[in-house]
Amino acid sequence: MSFSPQYSPATDHTRLGDLFYDVVEPARFPQHILRYRNQRAAASVGLDTLTDEEWIEHFGRFSPLPGSLPHPLALRYHGHQFRQYNPDLGDGRGFLFAQLRDTNGRLLDLGTKGSGRTPWSRGGDGRLTLKGGVREILAASMLEALGVDTSRAFSLIETGEKLDRHDEPSPTRSAVLVRLGHSHIRIGTFQRLAAHAETAAIGSLITYVLETYYPELTVPEGDSGALVLFEAVCERVARTGAQWMAAGFVHGVLNTDNIAITGESFDYGPWRFLPRFEPGFTAAYFDHQGLYAYxxxxxxxxxxxxxxxxxxxxFAPHTGLTEILSRFPARYEAELDAAWIRRLGVAPCDEHSDRALRQAVTLFMEESGIPFDALPFDWFGGGSSAERAAASPRAPIYQRSDFAPVRTLLETRTPAAGVTLAHPYFAGNTPCTMLIDTVETLWTQLAEHDDWGALEAKLAQIDEMAVALGNRSPAPSSP
Structure with missing residues (x-):
């Protein structure tokens, strides 16, 4: 096998013991057509030098990666789904396939979606539609480009099966997806142990998570670490939530089983990006009450x-946990200020000024109805983009009297360190977006014509935007 010197396999999750997972077998598929491989992500874990045949062997047939997990593990967890507790969850169409350390020594998971039935399939077929896989690629790519802490779509292989689904035209094409992420341990992992009164296992999990994912934190001698862990998770979740809001992203299913203990955003189903700033915008058609609206x-x-x-x-006093939780709103607001300052590409100032800018910008966006991505694009870098904004197709909006105070705040701000407005991306009139019409158009090209060119072009556009915003280095070339 053609592994690069950066390849560093791991098996850390097995330290938790079989109370946390079930050993499973992957499905056998009639075909293996490689549709997507993330070379940039692969390079970070030493897998970019695999040939396409080797890639399919590992990520389509799921032959174990040397030195990593010898068998796939379907992870066990419970969760609240739309605030209703469900004890019958767990990896029902996916598994933890491998663990690797990236070039910075950080432990990452290769997890699957659509890889077959498990003990937690609940009557499902364990498969993934090709459209679902394409949507995950688009969501993860766009979020990463916008600076969101997200898992990455790693591989998509079409599998040749025809699937029946009640919520889209059927039969439809099938695929198996692999994502690269910073842990698949989630709030629901803790909930399952609590529901089964597995107190000792919760203690072991606290220790494992701190040692594995928060090694920089110090736990007082003789302390369980529960408060240290809870504080850290609250910080990470606040940051990711704020990044979603600045990106105009609606996850759609914020159930407890979809909240990773590292705070990393993952598992993209009925997601949407906002056309306009609309607090009530809902992504999932089945979210009838708008519980997870933007x-x-x-x-x-x-x-x-x-x-x-x-x-x-x-493992921790109620008062201590309550005190940490009570700080979440203020922590989130501070992270939201920082996320919008980054989205606008301006240098941070003091807390009062940054919040005033964020609030002025978002209020204007909501009241004016301007496309969500337009103002951050036109005014990226603050005052340095005033001339660009004046030449934008949206220039008349910026001449409105109610924009005057926003303009004043923007024009006093300088570009953030590393912002280069000379990038070709900023020479255009239109920002890169990922609205539902775009997604459906891309899918139509695939479904009706098997034309992957439009998807590849869109991903290239996202790459260009990511580099322009300073959130991604240029992708490595294919082997």
Whole structure:
């Protein structure tokens, strides 16, 4: 096998013991057509030098990666789904395939979606539609480009099966996806142990998570580490939630089983990006009450964190957990300021000034109805883009009297370190977006014509934007 010198396999998750997972077998597929391989992500874990045949062997047939997990592991967890507790969850169409350390020594998971039935499939077929896989690629690529802490779509292989689905035209094409992420341990992992009164296992999990994912933190001698862990998770979740909001992203299913203990965003189903700043915008057609609408995402995250706190009560005082949780709103607001300052490409100032700018910009976006991505594109870098904004197709909007105070705040700000407005991306009139119409158009090209060119062009456009915004280095060339 053609592994690069950066290849560093791991098996850390097995240290937790079989209470946390079930050994499973991958599905056998009639075909293996490689549709997507993330060379940039692969380079970070030493897999970029694999041939396409080797790639398919590992990520289509799931032959174990040398030195990593000898068998796939379907992870066990419970969760609140739309605030209703479900004890019958777990990896129902995916598994933890391998663990690797990246070039910075950070432990990463290769997890699957659509890789077959497991003990937790609940009557499902364990498969993934090709459209679902393409949507995950688009969501993860766009979020990473916008600076969101996200898992990355790693591989997509079409599998030749025809699937029946009640919510889209059927039969439809099938695929198996692999994602690269910073842990698949989630709030629901703790909830399952608490539901089964596995107190000792919760203690072991606290220790494992701190040692594995938060090695920089110090736990007082003789302390369980529960408060240290809870504080850290609250910080990470607040940051990711704020990044979603600045990106105009609606996850759609903020259930406790979809909140990673590292705070990393993952598992993209009925996601949407906002056309305009609309707090009530909902992504999932089945979210009839708008529980996970754009403007309600911070509250949903706080609610989920409270469920984690409940699982830690045997290891930390109620008052300590409550105090940490009470700081979540203020922590989130501070992260939201920082996320919008980065989205606007301006240098941070003091807390008061940054918040004033964020609030002025978002209020204007909401009241004016301007496309969500337009103002951050036209005014990226602050005052240095005033001339660009004046030449934008949206220039008349910026001449409105209610924009005057926003203009004043923007024009006093300088570009953030590393911002280069000379990048070709900023020479255009239109920002790169990922609205539902774009997604459906891309899928139509694939479904009706098997034309992958439009998808590849869109991903190249996302790469260009990511580099322009300073959130990604140019992708390595294919082997």
């Amino acid at each position: 403007g309600r995402q911070p509250a949903a995250l706080g609610w989920n964190l409270a469920r984690l706190a409940e699982c830690l009560l045997e």
